[in-house]
Amino acid sequence: MSAINHQLRLVSRPTGLPERSCWELTTEPVPTPANGEVMIEVSHISVDPAMRGWMTDRPSYIPPVALGEVMRAPAVGRVIASNNQALPTGSWVTGLLGVQEYAISDGSDLVRVDPDRAPVSLYIGALGIPGLTAYFGMRDIGRAAPGDTVVVSGAAGAVGSIAVQIAKIAGCRVIGVAGGPEKCAWLTEDLGVDVAIAYKSDDLGARLREATPDRIDVFFDNVGGEVLDRGLARLAVHGRIVLCGGISQYNATSPWGPVNYLSLITNRASMTGLIVFDYEDRYPEAIDKLATWIDEGRLIVREQIVKGGIEQFHDTLLSLFAGDNTGKLLLELG
Amino acid sequence: MSAINHQLRLVSRPTGLPERSCWELTTEPVPTPANGEVMIEVSHISVDPAMRGWMTDRPSYIPPVALGEVMRAPAVGRVIASNNQALPTGSWVTGLLGVQEYAISDGSDLVRVDPDRAPVSLYIGALGIPGLTAYFGMRDIGRAAPGDTVVVSGAAGAVGSIAVQIAKIAGCRVIGVAGGPEKCAWLTEDLGVDVAIAYKSDDLGARLREATPDRIDVFFDNVGGEVLDRGLARLAVHGRIVLCGGISQYNATSPWGPVNYLSLITNRASMTGLIVFDYEDRYPEAIDKLATWIDEGRLIVREQIVKGGIEQFHDTLLSLFAGDNTGKLLLELG
Numbered sequence: 001m002s003a004i005n006h007q008l009r010l011v012s013r014p015t016g017l018p019e020r021s022c023w024e025l026t027t028e029p030v031p032t033p034a035n036g037e038v039m040i041e042v043s044h045i046s047v048d049p050a051m052r053g054w055m056t057d058r059p060s061y062i063p064p065v066a067l068g069e070v071m072r073a074p075a076v077g078r079v080i081a082s083n084n085q086a087l088p089t090g091s092w093v094t095g096l097l098g099v100q101e102y103a104i105s106d107g108s109d110l111v112r113v114d115p116d117r118a119p120v121s122l123y124i125g126a127l128g129i130p131g132l133t134a135y136f137g138m139r140d141i142g143r144a145a146p147g148d149t150v151v152v153s154g155a156a157g158a159v160g161s162i163a164v165q166i167a168k169i170a171g172c173r174v175i176g177v178a179g180g181p182e183k184c185a186w187l188t189e190d191l192g193v194d195v196a197i198a199y200k201s202d203d204l205g206a207r208l209r210e211a212t213p214d215r216i217d218v219f220f221d222n223v224g225g226e227v228l229d230r231g232l233a234r235l236a237v238h239g240r241i242v243l244c245g246g247i248s249q250y251n252a253t254s255p256w257g258p259v260n261y262l263s264l265i266t267n268r269a270s271m272t273g274l275i276v277f278d279y280e281d282r283y284p285e286a287i288d289k290l291a292t293w294i295d296e297g298r299l300i301v302r303e304q305i306v307k308g309g310i311e312q313f314h315d316t317l318l319s320l321f322a323g324d325n326t327g328k329l330l331l332e333l334g
Numbered sequence: 335m336s337a338i339n340h341q342l343r344l345v346s347r348p349t350g351l352p353e354r355s356c357w358e359l360t361t362e363p364v365p366t367p368a369n370g371e372v373m374i375e376v377s378h379i380s381v382d383p384a385m386r387g388w389m390t391d392r393p394s395y396i397p398p399v400a401l402g403e404v405m406r407a408p409a410v411g412r413v414i415a416s417n418n419q420a421l422p423t424g425s426w427v428t429g430l431l432g433v434q435e436y437a438i439s440d441g442s443d444l445v446r447v448d449p450d451r452a453p454v455s456l457y458i459g460a461l462g463i464p465g466l467t468a469y470f471g472m473r474d475i476g477r478a479a480p481g482d483t484v485v486v487s488g489a490a491g492a493v494g495s496i497a498v499q500i501a502k503i504a505g506c507r508v509i510g511v512a513g514g515p516e517k518c519a520w521l522t523e524d525l526g527v528d529v530a531i532a533y534k535s536d537d538l539g540a541r542l543r544e545a546t547p548d549r550i551d552v553f554f555d556n557v558g559g560e561v562l563d564r565g566l567a568r569l570a571v572h573g574r575i576v577l578c579g580g581i582s583q584y585n586a587t588s589p590w591g592p593v594n595y596l597s598l599i600t601n602r603a604s605m606t607g608l609i610v611f612d613y614e615d616r617y618p619e620a621i622d623k624l625a626t627w628i629d630e631g632r633l634i635v636r637e638q639i640v641k642g643g644i645e646q647f648h649d650t651l652l653s654l655f656a657g658d659n660t661g662k663l664l665l666e667l668g
Binding site: 053059060061224229237243244245246249255256257258259260261262263264265266267268269270271272273274275278 | 387394395558563571577578579580583589590591592593594595596597598599600601602603604605606607608609612
């Protein structure tokens with residue numbers, strides 16, 4: 001093989017929003033896969049809020065990306081050379097392939113995916129970590145039940161847009177909080193959300209109060225900050241907050257805490273954090289269910305695809321934190 | 335009857351710490367109990383942090399005390415006149431009898447207690463709301479299990495001092511956070527707590543880190559503020575925070591939120607609020623268990639009893655917020 005691998009490496013840690021100087025573009029020849037290994041040509045790279053956490057040198061659910069290392073990223077790709085019988089050439093796989101064009105793996109960290117069941121990019125979106133996060137968060141932690149009032153923040157994002165639809169499928173009244181009027185229109189017109197609130201322009205407190213006359217049974221939070229505090233203030237008795245993310249906090253240089261947290265006591269409510277990796281043994285069940293809903297037209301999926309090379313990763317990540325994307329943001333190589 | 339009832343009424347709502355002007359002492363003749371009613375002579379009045387919340391005009395798990403009303407308080411007393419066969423003269427009862435010397439009731443809001451099983455004052459302490467709160471919080475919400483690391487804040491208080499001992503009975507390693515060295519000595523020397531940390535004088539972060547090498551499985555929080563944030567930072571994977579109270583916040587004029595709350599995500603942990611009234615149907619089971627532990631010498635109970643009249647209530651309440659008490663603070667009338 002004489003292919004050249006273009007890679008994006010983390011070379012300094014950000015304070016606040018990542019700067020271009022955090023990255024270095026490197027090239028190296030692609031090594032020949034050893035016995036038991038495969039070579040993967042990466043086709044789609046996921047761009048997720050959680051990546052910001054991986055750039056910080058702090059103990060977490062996963063070690064930080066080391067300085068000098070290829071940036072960690074869920075991705076999907078095709079096996080183009082194989083010394084592993086389980087993954088013949090032509091197989092499609094997902095895994096943490098990284099922000100690079102080619103990856104070598106012994107297969108132990110890969111999941112083979114079926115390109116006939118769904119477009120391969122969905123395996124890092126609606127059928128990948130974002131979709132699975134929405135599925136287990138809304139069902140297992142939120143325990144969304146018919147008639148419940150469910151609020152999702154970041155509702156037009158990769159996780160949120162699946163979460164609102166799972167709640168609708170579960171028979172809930174669903175309120176989506178999103179960044180602007182176009183996102184809100186998509187939520188109500190295409191995804192069946194009952195009320196959408198554009199938190200940047202609307203009076204969030206008043207709109208949320210109005211939209212939740214029976215208060216909030218499930219609050220699925222991707223945002224944190226004021227949005228979480230407004231949700232806490234509207235919790236129903238025995239309400240469940242699914243803490244999925246806090247995108248408003250990831251680049252914040254002065255940390256913020258939810259001042260209304262004592263609402264958890266007065267409402268005997270809970271706030272529970274979610275890392276989807278805990279549900280790994282149930283991924284097949286969930287992927288099957290999600291794919292079926294997509295086939296049936298009950299789950300609408302939107303991808304915002306940036307086409308280009310890995311040098312686009314930085315700007316794409318920043319656009320995520322600027323809230324520019326609707327649906328799943330990803331980078332398509334080639 | 336010609337008895338005169340001395341009562342303490344709430345006449346203005348506090349901002350921050352309650353002031354003496356919030357109260358008015360009133361007197362009125364004790365009415366004759368009507369058919370079905372009893373007259374109770376109040377012997378012991380509970381003084382609890384939660385009372386501060388009842389003074390604020392805000393929707394909560396229980397309506398606020400109305401202006402002009404006798405201050406709400408759990409209390410214990412003896413029936414001294416009865417027109418209710420179920421509660422003959424001489425019966426001992428608990429209930430929200432209020433900060434007054436005599437109460438009239440039809441019995442529907444009273445629980446009869448057994449003065450031979452335990453000293454009557456315990457029915458507003460270790461066998462009353464504080465003990466029941468510790469019991470259900472540590473067992474049902476905290477799910478304290480053998481080998482768990484359990485941290486209790488406000489550990490020398492009415493709830494905390496029972497909570498630490500229930501955790502020890504459950505086979506846990508127990509760390510108590512309390513206000514000062516005397517309280518800490520009581521915790522370790524008398525209650526069997528493994529490590530006690532005086533948060534006002536010790537370096538809480540460093541001491542807590544040192545005391546929790548395996549991090550924290552159950553954090554039973556009565557305090558809030560920095561204490562809760564330090565606990566969040568030390569949570570174990572799948573840790574449980576039992577939110578019982580936030581005494582540092584009740585009189586705070588600028589609200590505070592736990593800035594480390596995203597630790598709930600990275601550790602897939604939960605923070606769950608507790609109001610003991612939800613467990614009412616299981617009170618008898620719990621009271622029996624707690625009383626048995628007391629009989630067996632496994633549960634040590636300390637009361638800090640202020641003797642006097644209801645005019646002492648204000649100062650006693652302030653001493654609670656100053657952190658002066660060890661164990662259960664109460665007012666004994668007579």
